[in-house]
Amino acid sequence: MLLETSLILTALATALAVHRRARRRGGRALPAVVAIALLCAVLVALAADQRRRVADTPTSRLIKHNLAVLRAHLADPSLRTLLIVDGGSYPTRGLNGERFGAVLSQRLGRRVGIVQMSQGSANHFERYDAFRRLLAELDAGERQQLRQKDLHLLLEVQRGYDASPMAQFQKMAYSDRAYAYLGPGNAWAAMRSLSQVGAARARANAGPRTRDLIAHALVNGFLLDAVGRRQRVEDLPRDMPGYLPLRAGRQDFAFPGLQDVRDRLEQDREPGMMAWVDSIRVPRLQALFGDLIDQTSFYAVPTTYPDYATYARAFCRKHAGSVCVHYADPRLLQRLDAAAMWADKGHLSQRGAFVYSTWLAGRLAATLSVTASEPARRPE
Structure with a gap:
C-alpha cells in the first residue's frame, strides 16, 4: 500500500507543479497533466500486480476457487489433461463442470481436470483479465508443471458477447468490478x-465511449478505492465456483419451446461473423497463455434464441480446422425441449445443465486431438 500511495502522491505533486509552471508561462498544462496521470496509473497497476493484491470482488472469488482447483490438478501426476473453460452466464448456469469432467474422463479413458472460469455478466475483456490474474498467481515451478499437462483452452461462442465487445459495461460502470478489469492494456x-x-453497432449495444474506457483505465491504475483494503487471493474470506446451478425456472417464465430454433437451423442461413473475435479476442488469449496451451477449442451453450443457434453453427463452420462444438443436434434439442430443462430463455436449469454437460463431454471426447497414447510434454 505504501508504494501505491507514494506513487499517487508523487503524481499529484508533479501534476500540480507542471500546472502552476504552465500557468505562469501562459501555456497549456492539460496534455502534460494527463500524460503524467496515465504514466502513474500504469506504474501503480504494475506495482499492485507484482505484489498480487486484489479487492474482494466476484472475479477475485472466482480466481481463488479456480486457483485451488488448478493447483490440485497440477499436484496430481496421474492427471495429464486439463481443460480451462471460458464463459459468461450461460455456462455458469448451464455447464456442470463436475459432470462434464467425469463423463469426459470416462469417454477418453483417462482423468481430465476441469478449471471452469465462467462468470455471469462477464464480457470478453473481463474474462481475459481473470485469466491474466489466474496465471499471475502461478510461480515458475507451477508454470513448469502446467507445461507437462495437455492443456486445452475451451472458449465460449456466444452471439451477444461477440457482437458487443463491451457488453454489460453500462450495467456495472463505475463499480469495483468494472474498474478492476479495465486496466490500460485491456482498455x-x-x-x-x-x-x-x-x-453505430457499439452504441446500439450500449457500448462505452472512448472517454469511459480512459476514465476506467485511470482509476484502475490509481486504485484509489481499493488502496488499504486489498489482500492476497488465498486470504479472501470467500470463493466462488464457475458453476452456479439454477434449480428451478423463474416464476414468470413461459417456456417458448425449441421449434423456432429448429426451424431457423433448417433454413441454413449464414449470419455475419464478428471480425474482432479472430483478430483481437482469440489471439490475445493465445498470447497470454503462450506455450502453456496445446490447443484452443470452442463450444456453445444452448439457448432458446434462434439467432444464437445459427451464429454458433456458422462460427464452427468458419473454424472447421479447430475443435468447435455447436448445439444444432436434433437429439440434444429434443431432450432439452421441455420446460423443466430451462430457468429462463437464455439459461438452462440444473436438469438441463446435466443433460447438456453429458452431451458436450461426449462430443468433445470424439473430437479432441489428444489421445491416450500421447506423451506429456517435457521441458525444452
Whole structure:
C-alpha cells in the first residue's frame, strides 16, 4: 500500500507543479497533466500486480476457487489433461463442470481436470483479465508443471458477447468490478475492438465511449478505492465456483419451446461473423497463455434464441480446422425441449445443465486431438 500511495502522491505533486509552471508561462498544462496521470496509473497497476493484491470482488472469488482447483490438478501426476473453460452466464448456469469432467474422463479413458472460469455478466475483456490474474498467481515451478499437462483452452461462442465487445459495461460502470478489469492494456484492446465492430453497432449495444474506457483505465491504475483494503487471493474470506446451478425456472417464465430454433437451423442461413473475435479476442488469449496451451477449442451453450443457434453453427463452420462444438443436434434439442430443462430463455436449469454437460463431454471426447497414447510434454 505504501508504494501505491507514494506513487499517487508523487503524481499529484508533479501534476500540480507542471500546472502552476504552465500557468505562469501562459501555456497549456492539460496534455502534460494527463500524460503524467496515465504514466502513474500504469506504474501503480504494475506495482499492485507484482505484489498480487486484489479487492474482494466476484472475479477475485472466482480466481481463488479456480486457483485451488488448478493447483490440485497440477499436484496430481496421474492427471495429464486439463481443460480451462471460458464463459459468461450461460455456462455458469448451464455447464456442470463436475459432470462434464467425469463423463469426459470416462469417454477418453483417462482423468481430465476441469478449471471452469465462467462468470455471469462477464464480457470478453473481463474474462481475459481473470485469466491474466489466474496465471499471475502461478510461480515458475507451477508454470513448469502446467507445461507437462495437455492443456486445452475451451472458449465460449456466444452471439451477444461477440457482437458487443463491451457488453454489460453500462450495467456495472463505475463499480469495483468494472474498474478492476479495465486496466490500460485491456482498455486499449477494447477501443480497438469497438472500432472494428463499428461506432453505430457499439452504441446500439450500449457500448462505452472512448472517454469511459480512459476514465476506467485511470482509476484502475490509481486504485484509489481499493488502496488499504486489498489482500492476497488465498486470504479472501470467500470463493466462488464457475458453476452456479439454477434449480428451478423463474416464476414468470413461459417456456417458448425449441421449434423456432429448429426451424431457423433448417433454413441454413449464414449470419455475419464478428471480425474482432479472430483478430483481437482469440489471439490475445493465445498470447497470454503462450506455450502453456496445446490447443484452443470452442463450444456453445444452448439457448432458446434462434439467432444464437445459427451464429454458433456458422462460427464452427468458419473454424472447421479447430475443435468447435455447436448445439444444432436434433437429439440434444429434443431432450432439452421441455420446460423443466430451462430457468429462463437464455439459461438452462440444473436438469438441463446435466443433460447438456453429458452431451458436450461426449462430443468433445470424439473430437479432441489428444489421445491416450500421447506423451506429456517435457521441458525444452
